[in-house]
Amino acid sequence: MLITLEGLDGSGKTSAWESLRSGDGTRDDAVPDDAVFTREPTETWYGEAVERSIGDDDADPLAELFLYTADHAAHLADTVRPALADGRVVVSDRYSDSRYAYQGATLSDALDDPLAYVQDVHAPWTRPPDATVYLDVDPETAAERSGATNKFETADYLADVRENYERLIDEEPQRFVRVDASQSQDDVLEEVHEAVGSLLG
Numbered sequence: 001m002l003i004t005l006e007g008l009d010g011s012g013k014t015s016a017w018e019s020l021r022s023g024d025g026t027r028d029d030a031v032p033d034d035a036v037f038t039r040e041p042t043e044t045w046y047g048e049a050v051e052r053s054i055g056d057d058d059a060d061p062l063a064e065l066f067l068y069t070a071d072h073a074a075h076l077a078d079t080v081r082p083a084l085a086d087g088r089v090v091v092s093d094r095y096s097d098s099r100y101a102y103q104g105a106t107l108s109d110a111l112d113d114p115l116a117y118v119q120d121v122h123a124p125w126t127r128p129p130d131a132t133v134y135l136d137v138d139p140e141t142a143a144e145r146s147g148a149t150n151k152f153e154t155a156d157y158l159a160d161v162r163e164n165y166e167r168l169i170d171e172e173p174q175r176f177v178r179v180d181a182s183q184s185q186d187d188v189l190e191e192v193h194e195a196v197g198s199l200l201g
């Protein structure tokens, strides 16, 4: 089973992913010991190329889409598909929905319906998630928590990204579990553990 964690920068995805990975002594172990914990951007050279473009305020948005997409293709081939073929649970901190939501926003001046375009680019070859935990937080809180350390972390841009996530949820409501990420970190982690536990139970 492939479970992904999605949400705006600062929504608490990485904290939730780490808590699921470490087993967190105070909560039930939601995932099996041999689960594979992974993330996008990855830590490969493809991911390094992505990080370079995140750090470049003048990066071309279309070029950037294809860097992220190249990283995703390699991630599928070297990590996700082999783990799923072995029958293991995979938990990914960001995955294809990040591209649909974020590049769906950065490309709004270049294309009529960038979200649909990015989905079309992925459709013939990606492996969609079985379930996605969406950490829902308002753009102002997201920008504040993330410390606005890169070009994507402004409340205005994140408002567009959030609208795109809502569109993705409307398209496939059965795939998403929404968690209110404006709650205390403890309550958020509790809900994430519960959600993942019931997805796997």
Ligand SMILES: Nc1ncnc2c1ncn2[C@@H]1O[C@H](COP(=O)(O)OP(=O)(O)O)[C@@H](O)[C@H]1O
Binding pocket: 007, 008, 009, 010, 011, 012, 013, 014, 015, 016, 145, 146, 181, 182, 183, 184, 185, 186, 188
């Ligand atoms: N529910 C929460 N309430 C307050 N602060 C939070 C909460 N969740 C995460 N944070 C803080 O916000 C920052 C970003 O969290 P992180 O888990 O890295 O989010 P993301 O991976 O979604 O960007 C960290 O400093 C983290 O401690």
Ligand SMILES: Cc1cn([C@H]2C[C@H](O)[C@@H](COP(=O)(O)OP(=O)(O)O)O2)c(=O)[nH]c1=O
Binding pocket: 008, 009, 010, 013, 014, 040, 041, 054, 068, 093, 094, 095, 098, 099, 100, 102, 103, 146, 150, 152, 153
């Ligand atoms: C995976 C991915 C990330 N991003 C953006 C979101 C983040 O601003 C940035 C880095 O992702 P990440 O390291 O997950 O940031 P955070 O932990 O703050 O959420 O890259 C995209 O625009 N498209 C993508 O496909």
